[in-house]
Amino acid sequence: MAKQHQKYEGVPVAEAAAVVFPVHTAVSDATTAFEDSSLPTATPVSNKHHNAEQEDGITVTWEKGELQPSEFRDKLFAVVFGLHLLALTSTAIVLTPAWLKEITDTASGSEEDEASDSSVNESSASPAFLATVFAIAIVAAPALSLFAMFVMQKNAKVLIKASLWASVTLCGFLAIICLVTVPPAGIVYGIITAFLFCYARRVEHKIPYAACNLRCGISVLTSNLGLVLIAFGVMIGLIGYTCLWAIAFGASMSKDEMWEDVQQVDEYSSDGKTLSAFGGTVAALFGLSFYWTHQALKNVVRVSVAGVTGTWWFSPSEAASFCSVAVRDSFFRSTTYSFGSICFGSLIVAVLHMIRSMLRSSANGNGNGGNVLRCIAVCILSYIEALVEYFNKWAFIYVGLYGYDYISAGKRVMSLFKTRGWDAIIADNLVNRLLGITSLTIGLLTGLCTLFVAFCFEENSAGMLGAGFLIGLVIGLVISGITFGLLSSAVDSIIVCYAEAPSEFNESHPVEAQDMHETWTSAWPSHNLNTLVVIGLGGGMGVV
Numbered sequence: 001m002a003k004q005h006q007k008y009e010g011v012p013v014a015e016a017a018a019v020v021f022p023v024h025t026a027v028s029d030a031t032t033a034f035e036d037s038s039l040p041t042a043t044p045v046s047n048k049h050h051n052a053e054q055e056d057g058i059t060v061t062w063e064k065g066e067l068q069p070s071e072f073r074d075k076l077f078a079v080v081f082g083l084h085l086l087a088l089t090s091t092a093i094v095l096t097p098a099w100l101k102e103i104t105d106t107a108s109g110s111e112e113d114e115a116s117d118s119s120v121n122e123s124s125a126s127p128a129f130l131a132t133v134f135a136i137a138i139v140a141a142p143a144l145s146l147f148a149m150f151v152m153q154k155n156a157k158v159l160i161k162a163s164l165w166a167s168v169t170l171c172g173f174l175a176i177i178c179l180v181t182v183p184p185a186g187i188v189y190g191i192i193t194a195f196l197f198c199y200a201r202r203v204e205h206k207i208p209y210a211a212c213n214l215r216c217g218i219s220v221l222t223s224n225l226g227l228v229l230i231a232f233g234v235m236i237g238l239i240g241y242t243c244l245w246a247i248a249f250g251a252s253m254s255k256d257e258m259w260e261d262v263q264q265v266d267e268y269s270s271d272g273k274t275l276s277a278f279g280g281t282v283a284a285l286f287g288l289s290f291y292w293t294h295q296a297l298k299n300v301v302r303v304s305v306a307g308v309t310g311t312w313w314f315s316p317s318e319a320a321s322f323c324s325v326a327v328r329d330s331f332f333r334s335t336t337y338s339f340g341s342i343c344f345g346s347l348i349v350a351v352l353h354m355i356r357s358m359l360r361s362s363a364n365g366n367g368n369g370g371n372v373l374r375c376i377a378v379c380i381l382s383y384i385e386a387l388v389e390y391f392n393k394w395a396f397i398y399v400g401l402y403g404y405d406y407i408s409a410g411k412r413v414m415s416l417f418k419t420r421g422w423d424a425i426i427a428d429n430l431v432n433r434l435l436g437i438t439s440l441t442i443g444l445l446t447g448l449c450t451l452f453v454a455f456c457f458e459e460n461s462a463g464m465l466g467a468g469f470l471i472g473l474v475i476g477l478v479i480s481g482i483t484f485g486l487l488s489s490a491v492d493s494i495i496v497c498y499a500e501a502p503s504e505f506n507e508s509h510p511v512e513a514q515d516m517h518e519t520w521t522s523a524w525p526s527h528n529l530n531t532l533v534v535i536g537l538g539g540g541m542g543v544v
Contacts, residue, residue: 306400
């Protein structure tokens with residue numbers, strides 16, 4: 001069991017005493033045999049630490065996570081990821097000069113268009129206007145995000161409840177409007193509203209538990225604001241990668257061998273050029289690179305947040321400053337030892353995304369009846385991709401907490417959801433709904449700030465007013481989205497930590513632990529997270 005000031009390098013494993021509790025008599029022969037054994041109560045029989053819940057007379061047990069040694073995992077995927085970035089960079093270096101020359105030659109032949117563009121240049125935004133709008137947005141969005149977190153920490157329960165019922169009200173309002181304008185759509189929205197209403201009534205008593213998780217997540221983030229720097233650093237890296245990708249993609253697709261001539265064969269096609277088989281393969285690989293890199297870098301941040309949350313949970317003294325030891329160590333682990341696991345999980349989502357995009361492009365590309373099957377396939381893949389992404393976000397929590405490889409982390413997630421799946425999903429859903437609404441609100445407020453600035457500069461230009469508002473809206477959404485993305489990851493990590501180590505939380509954060517225990521007991525009175533059982537199941541995991 002971790003001490004408050006002990007250096008944290010992952011969730012600790014404690015030797016647990018075997019405490020046997022009666023279970024349902026018809027559960028299994030293995031349980032009966034265990035109860036009839038001669039082992040006395042509270043005799044240490046395992047060096048593994050287990051958590052358990054009891055519900056309806058059935059004891060559900062899973063083995064606690066175990067800190068993994070510091071070594072590289074899923075190395076192959078990290079190597080492949082590095083090689084693919086090297087190939088992308090080499091492509092851009094080799095092909096860009098010829099491509100730029102071609103673009104320059106093409107541009108020099110259309111100088112007559114400059115006269116028509118001069119009027120646009122005269123009415124374009126001045127540098128002072130753009131600089132002021134960007135400066136206001138960059139200051140306002142972080143300030144509003146921090147203020148929003150302060151308000152959420154003080155009023156988490158009220159705000160989560162308000163966001164829940166606001167979604168029901170908004171959907172009902174849309175149903176009424178659509179019933180008047182588009183009746184079929186109104187019926188659909190009416191059905192959705194009914195389901196949302198039933199859901200809201202069903203989970204309303206679980207809001208205090210979700211609010212407690214949100215408050216803990218805010219404490220993690222505000223105590224380790226260096227995570228925000230990591231997130232923005234990753235965003236800058238993504239922007240740089242996107243520019244490199246665009247150059248390499250444009251230079252590659254400018255080659256003649258990527259295209260082939262086609263003639264009109266039906267009313268849906270026309271003479272011209274289309275991608276050759278080789279060009280289609282290259283385009284697909286570029287698409288895979290784009291999706292994979294964006295997923296991987298995003299998940300680096302998530303794994304880093306999970307590691308910091310684990311430190312805050314067990315050794316809060318090491319996670320209590322802007323760039324704390326926890327922030328530095330967690331980011332180092334996520335970009336070294338765990339990077340292969342991150343690349344592995346991200347690649348699965350990227351492949352699904354690429355296949356879905358190819359099917360969608362194929363469906364849009366011709367007008368025959370086969371589009372129906374393609375649309376069905378695209379729909380199915382969309383749901384599969386969403387499920388895999390949702391599974392990944394929990395798997396990466398285990399990667400950040402323990403340093404597991406991707407497959408082992410996935411097994412831990414399956415074990416968690418066998419025992420507490422709906423609990424985690426409901427808390428996650430309630431919190432993320434509030435964060436989404438808050439992010440949109442911050443985007444709109446930032447847009448209003450920049451709109452005021454635009455009015456002061458260019459009150460007679462409707463175009464400049466619109467541009468000012470749009471710039472503020474986008475910057476507000478991006479900055480608040482990054483901040484609340486970190487908060488969402490912290491909340492998910494809190495959910496996992498409480499499932500794995502509720503008693504340790506009481507040692508490091510007694511006030512928060514008491515609040516968590518009370519809200520948990522109120523939401524799920526039949527569950528007991530503090531019960532410890534040891535039942536022989538071969539692998540030590542499963543449902544008895």
